[in-house]
Amino acid sequence: MEESEVTTVITGGRALVGPNLEPEDEATVVIGDEVILDVGPASDVETPPGAMHVDATGFTMLPGFIDSHVHIGLADPIEVVGGGVTTVRDLAWSPREIWTASTESARANYRGPEILAAGQMITVPNGYPLRATWAPEHTGRAVRSVAEAREAVDEQADSGACIIKVALNSSAGPTLGAATLDAIVEAARARGLRVTGHVYGLDELQKALDAGMDELAHMLMSPESIPAATVKQMVNQSVTVVPTLSCFFDGDQTIAVDNLRAFLDAGGRFIYGTDLGNEGPRPGIDPREVDALARAGVTATDIVASATARAADYLDLTDRGALEPGRYADVAAVLWAPGGEPMELTQVGMVWRRGRRIR
Numbered sequence: 175m176e177e178s179e180v181t182t183v184i185t186g187g188r189a190l191v192g193p194n195l196e197p198e199d200e201a202t203v204v205i206g207d208e209v210i211l212d213v214g215p216a217s218d219v220e221t222p223p224g225a226m227h228v229d230a231t232g233f234t235m236l237p238g239f240i241d242s243h244v245h246i247g248l249a250d251p252i253e254v255v256g257g258g259v260t261t262v263r264d265l266a267w268s269p270r271e272i273w274t275a276s277t278e279s280a281r282a283n284y285r286g287p288e289i290l291a292a293g294q295m296i297t298v299p300n301g302y303p304l305r306a307t308w309a310p311e312h313t314g315r316a317v318r319s320v321a322e323a324r325e326a327v328d329e330q331a332d333s334g335a336c337i338i339k340v341a342l343n344s345s346a347g348p349t350l351g352a353a354t355l356d357a358i359v360e361a362a363r364a365r366g367l368r369v370t371g372h373v374y375g376l377d378e379l380q381k382a383l384d385a386g387m388d389e390l391a392h393m394l395m396s397p398e399s400i401p402a403a404t405v406k407q408m409v410n411q412s413v414t415v416v417p418t419l420s421c422f423f424d425g426d427q428t429i430a431v432d433n434l435r436a437f438l439d440a441g442g443r444f445i446y447g448t449d450l451g452n453e454g455p456r457p458g459i460d461p462r463e464v465d466a467l468a469r470a471g472v473t474a475t476d477i478v479a480s481a482t483a484r485a486a487d488y489l490d491l492t493d494r495g496a497l498e499p500g501r502y503a504d505v506a507a508v509l510w511a512p513g514g515e516p517m518e519l520t521q522v523g524m525v526w527r528r529g530r531r532i533r
């Protein structure tokens with residue numbers, strides 16, 4: 175009998191149950207083949223005969239984290255999943271490598287997080303990330319015209335992209351013009367895809383908003399405070415921010431934290447993402463990201479929501495993101511307890527990925 179066919183019963187710990195992450199002090203989680211069979215208060219959950227028991231005393235079971243900004247080619251997949259991150263969204267890599275990795279990661283017994291991907295980052299000749307040291311050849315896709323921009327979007331969509339990524343990085347060369355960006359957004363919409371961007375500079379941010387871009391792949395990358403009127407426009411246009419505060423340093427990080435706080439105070443939505451692979455973030459539930467989010471005023475429970483139920487909802491992943499019967503048994507047992515310090519979320523003791531014990 176394969177390990178996956180054994181029912182596992184986790185008892186003795188707490189859990190954040192269901193899409194609303196309701197805290198349960200004495201929880202039982204029953205894991206079958208790939209999915210959660212039952213979860214709830216120990217008194218309500220029946221233990222199937224022949225099940226394997228795991229004692230989670232002292233731990234809180236969370237849904238596995240979704241990191242919505244990584245470059246998985248620069249990380250070790252087993253370290254990522256062992257650290258409690260069971261799904262990642264790769265925001266630009268060489269197509270030759272990323273689509274193979276993505277396909278492989280969809281298998282239930284893959285020893286890493288499931289990898290969703292954007293494919294290539296659309297830019298202009300000599301633009302970012304064509305000369306970026308972290309990026310292998312073909313991570314960027316330069317377009318010279320509106321027609322080429324549409325073609326580039328279709329290529330990513332045909333390959334299986336879950337989102338279209340663009341570069342608007344005025345610190346590293348020329349950037350996409352407004353007409354080209356409009357065409358990219360329109361072409362992405364035609365394929366049912368959102369558009370996210372690496373945005374440096376307030377002018378580039380305004381261009382992104384005017385084009386109707388859906389998402390910032392980082393909080394604004396330049397060390398500038400976003401004016402209140404711009405924050406308001408971001409919120410009004412339902413722009414989602416993937417903060418990646420972990421890849422900002424020192425004073426730049428303080429500005430990014432302040433920008434995020436202002437955006438959240440105005441009613442903005444963020445989902446968890448670290449830019450894993452670049453300098454800063456560590457594999458797994460990332461201490462630098464959690465610490466910076468907490469400094470932006472985000473509670474521990476909302477950090478969990480941003481990386482689980484809210485991210486799954488935003489990414490249309492109805493099969494994961496919550497401890498709920500029928501969803502994937504992606505589970506991270508952490509030493510944090512409701513009311514505790516956010517940093518305790520990074521103390522990961524046990525991990526299951528689609529019902530397979532990883533750690």
Ligand SMILES: [Zn+2]
Nearest residue numbers: 243244265449
């Ligand atoms: Zn990145």
